[in-house]
Amino acid sequence: MRLRKGLRVCLFCLAAVTVLIMAVACSPSSEGDTTTAAPPTVKQPILEQDPPSGETGELETESGTESGNTEEETANGNDELETPAGNRNGSAGQLYALTFEDMMKMDEALNHEMNYIAVDLSEMTQLTEDDKTYIIEYLQGFGAEIRDRTLDQLVEEENPDQSSPSLKGVLLRVDKVEINEDSAQIEGSKYRSGTGAIGVKITLKLQKGAWKLSDSEMTWIS
Template identity: 55%
Template sequence: MTLKRVQAVVCLLGLGLVIAGCGAGKTAEPAAEAAAPPGQSESPPQPNTEEAAGEDAETTPSDGKQEMRGSAGELYRLAFEAMFPMDEALNSDIKYIALDLSDLQQLTDADRRHILESFAFREVEVRDTTMEELKKEEPEFKETMVLQGVLLKIEKVELGEDYAVIEGSKYRSGTGAIGAKITLELKDEAWSVAKSEMTWIS
């Protein structure tokens, strides 16, 4: 083999090694991420747990009067509400409405709240108290016999299977008080006032 041919072969071998080395040193391009199928997002949306929890916890507001249907709280609430407008002159310039619930031992805490809250819209203080307690709070009562508010009290209850007759009193002063008689009926598991009347006046 002549010298020129040897040199040519050597050059070709060297060129091949250079090309191979260049190809081996070249890093492969990262494969493109597979596209998501049409109509499907790459990652499914996660449920809003706070919103879902809020929807689960949400309840329909309860109607207080609906819950108290047929209860003792509803019965006495209606009786007190029927008594209060009687002889409206006694309500003039009152600072509070006092309801004496002390003798109504069968009332639950929910019954008491229901009765007291029924007078809340009248824009004066509503209290669960007795005449004796009011006398202690108002020292001038001993001389004037006049309360700063009005006191409603249940004194007698006749209870039948589907009716009730409640007698009570409304007191403002020694010469400003009345007796009341409220007849109620139970129909469709709910109490309603059938008749209300004054029985005495002082």
């Protein structure tokens, strides 16, 4: 009896062990292999990095080139805007430029089919080269060639044998000047021929540092 009871116990234990082995064998390999499982992936923050030194140098070079071109273009633009005469407000150049302009507007019949406007600056020793340049450039607004000539020079160039010279243009000349602290009175003439000329008297005022035309009249006609 005891032998049979012990045999049964052994069989029962063997069956239990067999069941346990089969259960372990049938379980998924991923669940059993805990040592080789990869850890879950953790998303790391992205850190900003400086560009390579070579790229940085190229950017700086390009920026420097663009800046240099901009400065050069600005300078060229400034050169194009400047004139040799510059700002002549209150100068003798501005005074006589306005005087000659007013002469040209008097007796405009003398301007008919003129080829040029001549100004006699030979006796006006107070004028600088900048003043003369300003006068000539200012009178170009009349759309004619501007010459610095005396009457004798014009006659010699055009009709040296004429007894009563007649010009192909008009000659503007200053004969008398009176300048005060803030005003000026100028007498002169506008000449086209012996029978086509006028005398003028022009008054100008100095206002806020610039000459302004105040009054003008014809004093004689031929």
